[in-house]
Amino acid sequence: MTDTKKVKIFLVDDDALFLKSLEIDFLDNADFIVETFPTGEMCLANLAHNPDIVILDYQLDGIVANAMNGLETLDKVKEFNPEIPVVMLSSQDKIEVAINCMHHKAFDYVVKSETAFVRLQKIITSIFKYQKMEKELNWYMDRM
Structure with missing residues (x-):
């Protein structure tokens, strides 16, 4: 990831207030492109926009009856592209x-x-550090 490329984040949560608050936090505090979705289905329909990271609610049951939950959405994101890091959010501790x-x-x-x-x-920073180390390791291993 170069410094000139903005990080694209998908925020997926059925709690409209929390979703908007998180979107504002990301837009105010860092250089991100943020796309928000109230359902897993809408997130999946837009995966062709190639998010760098998906932040996904665990429940996703507040808007549409019989909507996909967070785990089902996570599985579908990973089927689409296993390299997309997904961070799960939940009010359940x-x-x-x-x-x-x-x-x-x-x-x-x-x-x-x-x-x-x-x-x-902090997690997003860790994701990019991890990805950088993985690329460097792969580069090194390819030369052995």
């Missing part, structure tokens, strides 16, 4: 939920709170 998300190949899990945005910023 349960280790079982976090472990379940990790089993579905989420990069990380964040509990919704007043500090969620700060955690997400």
Whole structure:
């Protein structure tokens, strides 16, 4: 990722107030392109926009009856492109939920709170450090 390219983030949450608040935080505090979606289905329909990161609510049950939940959406994102890092969000502070998300190949899990945005910023930084190290390692391994 070059410094001139803005990071594209998909925010997916059925809680309109939380979604708007998170969008404003990202737009005010860093150089991001943000696309927001209230359902997993809408997120999936727009994956061709090639997000760098997807931040996805675990529940997603507040807008459309029988809508995809966060884990189903996570699985479909990974089917589309397993390299897209997905960070799961939930108001549930349960280790079982976090472990379940990790089993579905989420990069990380964040509990919704007043500090969620700060955690997400740190996770995004970690994602890009990890990706850079992985590229360097692959480059090195290709030359052996």
